[in-house]
Amino acid sequence: MSNISLKVNGRSYTVDIDPATPLLYILRNDLGLQGPRFGCGLGQCGACTVIIKGAAVRSCITPTSTVKGSEITTLEGLAQQDGRLHPVQQAWIDEQVPQCGFCQNGQIMTAKALLDRNPDPTDAEIREGMDRTLCRCMTYYRIQAAIRRAAKLIATGPVSGKEVGA
Amino acid sequence: MTTFTNIPKQIEEAIEKWQGTTSRRDFLKNSGMFVVSFSAAAMSTASLLGPAASAQNSPPTPVAGPYPDPDFRKLDSWIVIHEDSTATFYVGKTDGGQGTGTGFRQLMADELDIAFDKTNLIMGATDITVDQGGSGGSDAIETDGWPARRVAAEARRVLLEMASARLGVPVDQLAVSDGVITVKANPSMKVTYGELIGGKRFNVTLTGNNINATTGVAKLKPVGDLKIVGQSPQRYDIPAKVDGSLKWAVDAKAPGMVHARNVRPSVAGAQLISIDESSVRGIPGFIKVVSKGNYVAVVCEREEQAIRAARQLKVNWQKPATPSFPTSENLFDYMRNAKPTSVVQSRTQTPDVMGDPDAALASAAKVIEAEYDFPFQGHTALGPAHAMADPSNGQMTIWSNDMKAYGLRTGVAEFLGMPRDSVRVIWQEGPQLYGRTAADDAGFEAAYLAKEIGRPVRVQWMRHEETAWDAKGPAFTFKLRGGLDAQGNVVALEYLARTADYNHIGYNEPDTVLIAQLMGRRPKEPAPGGASPPSEMYVIPNRRRTTEVVGMPLVWESPLRVANLRDPNGPQITFAGESFIDEMAVAAKVDPLEFRLRLLTASTVDDEDFLRARSIAVVKAAAAAYGWDTRPSPKPVGTGKILSGRGIAYCYRSQTVVAEIAEVEVNRETGHIWVKRLVCAHDCGLIVNPEAVRRTIEGNLLHGLSRTLYEEVQFDTEKVTSVDWITHPTLRHSDTPAQVDVVLVNGDPNPNRPDLPPYGAGEAAIKPTAAAVANAIYDATGVRLRRVPFRDKRVLAALKVARV
Ligand code: FES
Ligand code: FES
Numbered sequence A: 001m002s003n004i005s006l007k008v009n010g011r012s013y014t015v016d017i018d019p020a021t022p023l024l025y026i027l028r029n030d031l032g033l034q035g036p037r038f039g040c041g042l043g044q045c046g047a048c049t050v051i052i053k054g055a056a057v058r059s060c061i062t063p064t065s066t067v068k069g070s071e072i073t074t075l076e077g078l079a080q081q082d083g084r085l086h087p088v089q090q091a092w093i094d095e096q097v098p099q100c101g102f103c104q105n106g107q108i109m110t111a112k113a114l115l116d117r118n119p120d121p122t123d124a125e126i127r128e129g130m131d132r133t134l135c136r137c138m139t140y141y142r143i144q145a146a147i148r149r150a151a152k153l154i155a156t157g158p159v160s161g162k163e164v165g166a
Numbered sequence B: 001m002t003t004f005t006n007i008p009k010q011i012e013e014a015i016e017k018w019q020g021t022t023s024r025r026d027f028l029k030n031s032g033m034f035v036v037s038f039s040a041a042a043m044s045t046a047s048l049l050g051p052a053a054s055a056q057n058s059p060p061t062p063v064a065g066p067y068p069d070p071d072f073r074k075l076d077s078w079i080v081i082h083e084d085s086t087a088t089f090y091v092g093k094t095d096g097g098q099g100t101g102t103g104f105r106q107l108m109a110d111e112l113d114i115a116f117d118k119t120n121l122i123m124g125a126t127d128i129t130v131d132q133g134g135s136g137g138s139d140a141i142e143t144d145g146w147p148a149r150r151v152a153a154e155a156r157r158v159l160l161e162m163a164s165a166r167l168g169v170p171v172d173q174l175a176v177s178d179g180v181i182t183v184k185a186n187p188s189m190k191v192t193y194g195e196l197i198g199g200k201r202f203n204v205t206l207t208g209n210n211i212n213a214t215t216g217v218a219k220l221k222p223v224g225d226l227k228i229v230g231q232s233p234q235r236y237d238i239p240a241k242v243d244g245s246l247k248w249a250v251d252a253k254a255p256g257m258v259h260a261r262n263v264r265p266s267v268a269g270a271q272l273i274s275i276d277e278s279s280v281r282g283i284p285g286f287i288k289v290v291s292k293g294n295y296v297a298v299v300c301e302r303e304e305q306a307i308r309a310a311r312q313l314k315v316n317w318q319k320p321a322t323p324s325f326p327t328s329e330n331l332f333d334y335m336r337n338a339k340p341t342s343v344v345q346s347r348t349q350t351p352d353v354m355g356d357p358d359a360a361l362a363s364a365a366k367v368i369e370a371e372y373d374f375p376f377q378g379h380t381a382l383g384p385a386h387a388m389a390d391p392s393n394g395q396m397t398i399w400s401n402d403m404k405a406y407g408l409r410t411g412v413a414e415f416l417g418m419p420r421d422s423v424r425v426i427w428q429e430g431p432q433l434y435g436r437t438a439a440d441d442a443g444f445e446a447a448y449l450a451k452e453i454g455r456p457v458r459v460q461w462m463r464h465e466e467t468a469w470d471a472k473g474p475a476f477t478f479k480l481r482g483g484l485d486a487q488g489n490v491v492a493l494e495y496l497a498r499t500a501d502y503n504h505i506g507y508n509e510p511d512t513v514l515i516a517q518l519m520g521r522r523p524k525e526p527a528p529g530g531a532s533p534p535s536e537m538y539v540i541p542n543r544r545r546t547t548e549v550v551g552m553p554l555v556w557e558s559p560l561r562v563a564n565l566r567d568p569n570g571p572q573i574t575f576a577g578e579s580f581i582d583e584m585a586v587a588a589k590v591d592p593l594e595f596r597l598r599l600l601t602a603s604t605v606d607d608e609d610f611l612r613a614r615s616i617a618v619v620k621a622a623a624a625a626y627g628w629d630t631r632p633s634p635k636p637v638g639t640g641k642i643l644s645g646r647g648i649a650y651c652y653r654s655q656t657v658v659a660e661i662a663e664v665e666v667n668r669e670t671g672h673i674w675v676k677r678l679v680c681a682h683d684c685g686l687i688v689n690p691e692a693v694r695r696t697i698e699g700n701l702l703h704g705l706s707r708t709l710y711e712e713v714q715f716d717t718e719k720v721t722s723v724d725w726i727t728h729p730t731l732r733h734s735d736t737p738a739q740v741d742v743v744l745v746n747g748d749p750n751p752n753r754p755d756l757p758p759y760g761a762g763e764a765a766i767k768p769t770a771a772a773v774a775n776a777i778y779d780a781t782g783v784r785l786r787r788v789p790f791r792d793k794r795v796l797a798a799l800k801v802a803r804v
Helices: A023-030 A086-094 A104-117 A123-130 A140-156 B009-018 B024-055 B100-112 B138-165 B194-196 B236-244 B303-312 B330-339 B357-363 B405-416 B441-453 B463-469 B514-518 B570-588 B592-601 B611-626 B690-709 B768-781 B793-801
Strands: A001-007 A012-018 A047-050 A055-058 A069-074 B079-081 B087-091 B121-122 B176-177 B180-183 B187-190 B258-263 B273-274 B286-292 B296-298 B314-318 B341-344 B366-374 B386-390 B398-402 B421-426 B457-460 B476-484 B489-499 B542-549 B642-653 B656-667 B675-682 B740-742
Touching: A001 B009, A012 A023, A012 B100, A012 B236, A012 B421, A023 B303, A023 B793, A047 A104, A086 A104, A086 A140, A086 B236, A104 A123, A104 B236, B024 B258, B024 B793, B079 B138, B079 B194, B087 B100, B100 B121, B100 B138, B138 B180, B138 B187, B138 B194, B180 B194, B187 B194, B194 B611, B258 B303, B258 B441, B273 B286, B286 B441, B296 B441, B303 B341, B330 B476, B357 B489, B357 B542, B366 B570, B386 B405, B386 B441, B398 B405, B398 B441, B405 B421, B441 B457, B441 B514, B441 B642, B463 B542, B476 B570, B570 B592, B570 B642, B570 B690, B570 B768, B592 B611, B592 B642, B611 B642, B611 B675, B611 B740, B642 B768, B656 B768, B675 B690, B675 B768, B690 B740
Parallel strands: A001 A069, B087 B121, B258 B457, B398 B421, B489 B542, B675 B740
Antiparallel strands: A001 A012, A047 A055, A047 A069, B079 B087, B176 B180, B180 B187, B258 B296, B273 B314, B286 B296, B341 B542, B366 B476, B386 B398, B386 B457, B476 B489, B642 B656, B656 B675
């Protein structure tokens, strides 16, 4: 066990843990940040995704010691301080994306990192960029629509999104 | 944020404020204790005071149990009106992400005459919501929506009577809108629901022999008067799923909670010889190895420690003397040659034998024959099984995503030998249910371990465990024969199915869940299993349909445990039935859509549910939405790398009727199939929330596509070898069709009939997908694929054989 300092969603934490422990378990069990979820523990599904240095990272295979000091963002940290949702989150609601929703942390975080990198992705780039993030309720069609919607929201600034996209 | 779903938001906010002042670890400890005790208190008082009131009330005290069933004949068990004229509904259903909860709020708000957003809904907590059985069979709205509507209508009636007494005006001179009752002649005279009863009990007794029959004396509104039903309010569960604030069953915590991991037999059917506990004793946080029979689990203080201990534990297993399985490659030969364990009578309206199929086949101008195979498929939910159980106060509380929370409660009570009232299950959201959690293995395991250890235990299955050992949809093999006369009319159809449905595990049975099987606890006889034949309305004068059940060599403690997977047999039988209809259309040289319409319109007699008329309507609606080009299949094979084609399939499920058209692109160099477009015409009667239904159907279509293109449980002679997302591929973003069109049809063409009631919409659309895709591939290539799934390698091999 050793003390490790982490910066998550703009706050600092110190945890006394086995430094090889995957970040996922520290976030969920010690920091109470349960947006990232366990899906495979193998880096294959994306359910555990967090954003570190702009990249979507699979926290289930990331030893905590390798990310000390880096700014980590989880799903809980996407919205603004005043509670306003990130455009990707708003687009997810407008488009009514989730079925069960279990995978959607990974979908949202991966989409956010994708749009940060490429604010106006083509359909092919969306498919390619999201391809390793799995959904077993098969909400892919709506996710892709929501990413296109989020790209527009980001480009044009926030609009209120009450209506359901058909 | 260590709280549970049912905690009022105000309390969560209060807890949040503590974060700055307490060290994180202390906070977790304290808040955990606070929350668990409060969650019980909040829920038990909620029925009286509602969330807003209980949040402001005195400090929480734990509800120690027991937890008797809420009385479904009491209006107060279903509906609470708060002082601010909002309402909380309590229903015994669960939501797999299809918007069931939103649908219930719409139905009940409409009958109560209250705005949708002034309502709240609690589901699936066995001590505070009446036992409606949880979810299953896509019947939430179809069946359980009725008592929910009736109790809401009764609450409205009672409130009108109270208003009448208060205002001194007869009920028929009152109007009600959005929770405000006004005097028609003098709208300034009014009273709100909150003023009439806020925070108080109705004390009204309902009648009904069983929960589905629950009713008051109020009449339901005619469909035409419903205002919220038929609208698409956004699903209330989605914001919390998107901002990370929802507390799922995976998030459950309790003070003193420890973590468990299972250690499964090295191969299927292996017997435990010995455990070397010294192999894990040195792991920090190690608490105990628990084992009984062939069930083994390790328990540690922290989750990562339990994962390590499960990996590291040395267990000596003895393999079974004979092979447990044919390999997955040899499965269908095995099934065709096996001796059936039973022959099933079909459970449809059509008799097993009609006319004289033997004579008709003997005299037919043309007889065709084909065999089809459909493998075992897993649920392989994105999140493996999990549950947390707390044995405090000599009771057992289980936080679970079990779709049938009530059955889990009864099953666990029996399994542990506890009184039923000492066990409660608090359902929380989880990864796709679709039948997987109808037998909640992890819930039983958590409860067992919690009782053994005497502390709250959280169980989480690992990926390899879930993919290999979750419950499976049964494999099928089929043989069909059809006879055509000289004009291409179908004169006979013979259908023989074999299903590996033997020893179906049922629903939370204390002697069939995995832990029970591994402990050697099992029923006297395996469940016999069975399946229905294809559900279609074709008029074919001579038919025989037979379904036989076969078992695997290893019956118990098997990772090929059969259970319900989203429409338990539908995708399999519809693949065979609707592929074969296409093959007959080819033999008759008739357009496949036209061929189906001829078979559907060959009668003009209405059936009870207008299934024939509605079948015709959905087939036509799908054709119109797609822009169907009438011609026989296959089309002339093109010369390019990509071959394209379209195919149709149709069926019904209970009263819901579906037709699907798939447009495919086949890469003749790689064998890769891309379903470029899917059209689904869908008639499920009255629609409560069209946008929610649309999305449920979209997901269901793609789920069907995944099962068609990729999914197959693979195994050698001793174990399942599909253990992760590499060895068990699934549909991905890059497979998504470019266009998915869902056409919601109200297909009963007779305007003089009463409106159709709502029918289930959660499963029907998965049935025809495989056949529609297979038929489209045939149209594109002239190659008939008769074995699911259509992975690239298999498709390429078939194209090569046919020299396409
Ligand atoms: S849980 Fe991390 S990728 Fe699956
Ligand atoms: S929404 Fe259920 S797994 Fe993606």
